[in-house]
Each structure stands twice: as C-alpha cells, then as structure tokens.
Amino acid sequence: MPVLHNFDEIIDRRGTGSLKWHYSDDTIPLWVADMDFKAAKPILNTIERVVQHGVLGYTKPTEALYQAIVDWHSSRYGLLLAKSNILFSPGVVPSLALMMNVFTEIGDAVLINDPIYTPFMAKVEQNDRKLVTSALKEVEGQYHLDLDDIEAKIVEHNVKLYLLCNPHNPGGRVWTRDELEALLLICKKHDVAIVSDEIHQDLTLNGHTFIPFLTLAEGYEHKVVSLTSMTKTFNIAGIKGSMIFAKDEALLKQISQQQNLNDEYELNLFAYTVMQSAYEEGEEWLEQALAYIEKNIELTLDFLAGHLPDIKVMRPEASYLIWLDCSAYGQDDQMLYDKLRDAKVELNAGIKYGDEGYLKMRLNVACPEALLREGLNRIYTAFSDVVKDS
Numbered sequence: 001m002p003v004l005h006n007f008d009e010i011i012d013r014r015g016t017g018s019l020k021w022h023y024s025d026d027t028i029p030l031w032v033a034d035m036d037f038k039a040a041k042p043i044l045n046t047i048e049r050v051v052q053h054g055v056l057g058y059t060k061p062t063e064a065l066y067q068a069i070v071d072w073h074s075s076r077y078g079l080l081l082a083k084s085n086i087l088f089s090p091g092v093v094p095s096l097a098l099m100m101n102v103f104t105e106i107g108d109a110v111l112i113n114d115p116i117y118t119p120f121m122a123k124v125e126q127n128d129r130k131l132v133t134s135a136l137k138e139v140e141g142q143y144h145l146d147l148d149d150i151e152a153k154i155v156e157h158n159v160k161l162y163l164l165c166n167p168h169n170p171g172g173r174v175w176t177r178d179e180l181e182a183l184l185l186i187c188k189k190h191d192v193a194i195v196s197d198e199i200h201q202d203l204t205l206n207g208h209t210f211i212p213f214l215t216l217a218e219g220y221e222h223k224v225v226s227l228t229s230m231t232k233t234f235n236i237a238g239i240k241g242s243m244i245f246a247k248d249e250a251l252l253k254q255i256s257q258q259q260n261l262n263d264e265y266e267l268n269l270f271a272y273t274v275m276q277s278a279y280e281e282g283e284e285w286l287e288q289a290l291a292y293i294e295k296n297i298e299l300t301l302d303f304l305a306g307h308l309p310d311i312k313v314m315r316p317e318a319s320y321l322i323w324l325d326c327s328a329y330g331q332d333d334q335m336l337y338d339k340l341r342d343a344k345v346e347l348n349a350g351i352k353y354g355d356e357g358y359l360k361m362r363l364n365v366a367c368p369e370a371l372l373r374e375g376l377n378r379i380y381t382a383f384s385d386v387v388k389d390s
Helices: 041-053 063-077 092-103 118-126 147-157 177-189 249-262 269-281 283-307 333-342 369-389
Strands: 086-089 109-114 130-135 137-139 142-144 159-165 193-197 224-228 242-245 312-314 321-325 360-364
Touching: 041 269, 063 086, 063 269, 086 092, 086 249, 092 118, 092 159, 092 193, 092 224, 092 242, 092 249, 109 118, 109 147, 118 130, 118 159, 130 147, 147 159, 147 177, 159 177, 177 193, 283 312, 283 321, 283 369, 333 360, 333 369
Parallel strands: 109 130, 109 159, 159 193, 193 224
Antiparallel strands: 086 242, 137 142, 224 242, 312 321, 321 360
16 A cells, blocks of 8 residues: 655744744745655654664665666666766765766856756856757747757857756746657757756656656767766655766867866765665655646646736746746846745746746745645735736
C-alpha cells in the first residue's frame, strides 16, 4: 500500500533561520523557491540513521549512489550516464560560476535569456564576462526562444557560452525537442558552448516532456554540460548538493581541474546519503507532491481569473512557480512589491529576473492549500483599490 503524505499540514518555520519565513509578523511568503512540505519519510529516516550511527567523518560517494543517479535519469528521461559522466558540486549556482572558467576567458560574451533566474546574470557579471541577453517571445501566454535574435546576438558579440534554463525559471516552460535541436544547431554553427541548468527537471507537470540537453548532443559533447540536483525535486535545498553531467572525457578532466582549484568537488555526508535515498525511495513522495502542486496551480488560476482577471497568468509547464503580469495594477515595480508587502504577502519582484520582468511577479504555490488561499486573498486585498477604480 502506498504511504499517503500530508501536504495539508502547516509546519511553523518561523524562528528556524528559514530564508523564506524570516518575518517577525504574520506575512505569508509565496516567493523563494522552496516548498512548505515536510520532506519524504525515507529521506528523514536516512538522516536519523546517519545521526544515530554517531560518526560524522569524511565521506565519499559510494557505488550505490552513482547507480541511483544513473538509474533515475535513465528510467525517467532516457539519459544514459556512466559513473565517469558524473561530478559533484555544492550547488547549481556555484557550477554556473565554474563554467565561466571552463568555457570562457575574462571579457568573453555569455548569452542568457531575459527573463531568467537572477544568478545567471549575477554570475556572468561577477566573473567579468560580457553579459548578452536575448528576450524571450511571449506567444499565446507562453514563452518561446527567439532563435533569430539568439543567432544575431551570438554573431554580433562573438558569444562563447550560452546558459540555458530548462525547465525555465521563472516562466515555467519546458522547452520542446524541436526548440532544443534548433538551438543546438545554432550553437554548433558558431562554436558556442551550452550549459543547461536542469534543476527543475523532475518537477515537469502532466502533459509535458522534459528533454535532457545531453540526449541531443551527440557529436558536440565536448561543448555541452548539464547541471541538476535532487534539492528542488525533494525540497531539501538546505542540504547543499548538485551534479554536473558531461560526456566528453577531455571536458570532464577540464571541469575536474577547475573544481580542484577551489576544492569544490566534494559534498558533505548528509548530501551524499540523502541524494541516494531520494533517488532510490523518494519517487512516491514526488508523485504525490506534484499532484498536490497541480491542484494548487488550478486553484490559483481559478482565483485570479475570478478576482483579478486583469493579471495575465503564464501557466507553468514545470515546477510550482507561476509568472504573473501585474501591469494592469501598477506602473512601478517597487510600488507593486510594496503593496503586496503592506498586505502581508510576499512574492518575487519580476524585475529581478531581467528587463522583461517589468511589472511582473513570481508566485510560489508549493504550500498547504490553506496558506495559499490566505495568500491569494491578501493579493486581492493589495490590489483591491485598483480593482474598485477600474
């Protein structure tokens, strides 16, 4: 019999050092991308077992861990990996920075889309690379890659590296095989390396298919790297750990050498053991979590359509983040953000994700339904003066 997980349970995270729940008042946080759900019981049992063992010494990845990673990605996505294709990293964001030094030199151009997860921009600029952006095209309520613009920017700026986000954050797109193959052709034509952040892969929603970029890269593996992690999938972001996948032997050696410069190739004991447990025993929890998230997405879309119909909602194809165009309710990003905070609900300000995020907000629905309903009511309250005047 399957174990039923209680995603309706409201867990008090205040006073725990939580980034998401840092408030001294009763603000409801619907922002930073972690879930307000208790981790899967097998994961918690694994942590307890490690603690009860009592010796928390130096640890290395086991053969069983490698096999769990290989089996997960093969069975779900047809991504065939060997142990030699897998490197470990403290996180996907540190890996983004690492890739600057693997594929580019100071001053080289790096291309990203706009809007995009904020660290994409930050890591390019902090590493003294030239930031080049290509705006995503919104067609019928979904983002699409502007392939003509991407190629033009590559040529104009002599781009050396393209940072892809798939599934896309904050828009929730799961790029199709046709889109990815067209992008690959452009990058191959101009000898551009591709690093694909795939951390939201396991949160792909019903009706959509995630395609790992490495499954398309035959003949170009020396220029392609994928980054992923179990942390978003299983709501264990506080246990730092991620993976770097590559298929080319020389490229793997280059990445390893770069990691060695900063000793950024080891994880802690809990990350290794929890990663194995998640991939071996976490699937049942994940399927139930995704079903709950999909219900919360529908609840949110229905509420906004009924109460704030002028908010344009981008239905996500993956993850629990919903991209909202709030331009009908304000002319200034800070004003929008402040109105919500005054109503004691916090979302991510869209402008943090690039110029295309102007007057947009990112909403996290991975929380108990009761919290989400209260948060949505507060969003309505925040914009009620605009609604009454319209």
